[in-house]
Amino acid sequence: TNQLATRSNQLQTNTNMTADKDFTFEPVPSNPPIVEAVPTPDFTTSSNEDENPSDTAILVGCGLAGWVVGGPFLALLTALGGNWAKKKQGPFGESTRAVGRITAAAGKKAKDEKLLHKMKTSV
Numbered sequence: 001t002n003q004l005a006t007r008s009n010q011l012q013t014n015t016n017m018t019a020d021k022d023f024t025f026e027p028v029p030s031n032p033p034i035v036e037a038v039p040t041p042d043f044t045t046s047s048n049e050d051e052n053p054s055d056t057a058i059l060v061g062c063g064l065a066g067w068v069v070g071g072p073f074l075a076l077l078t079a080l081g082g083n084w085a086k087k088k089q090g091p092f093g094e095s096t097r098a099v100g101r102i103t104a105a106a107g108k109k110a111k112d113e114k115l116l117h118k119m120k121t122s123v
Helices: 002-015 047-051 055-070 072-085 091-112 115-122
Strands: none
Touching: 055 072, 055 091, 072 091, 091 115
């Protein structure tokens, strides 16, 4: 019990804090970096490629979305459904082509960054 009383006194001493000093805050001089705006490059592509992404991009994009939502069976179903819907007009066709364009852009970026090579070297 003597150790417990000593420990209790130590806790009390550590928690009793007083403000004996007067602290002030002063601004610190700094030289912020000057950033110049650079125009972004024009990413215009041909309208034919933009409107009709490749079959592979549509199959992979729709299949991946189906896999995330419902596993392998839904992946197969959404990939085949995307292949069917790519030629249709309306919201199904538009969304399928949009998924294909996104997948094609991601694949192109991965190829430009040599992502597969980087993954192989890291393993």
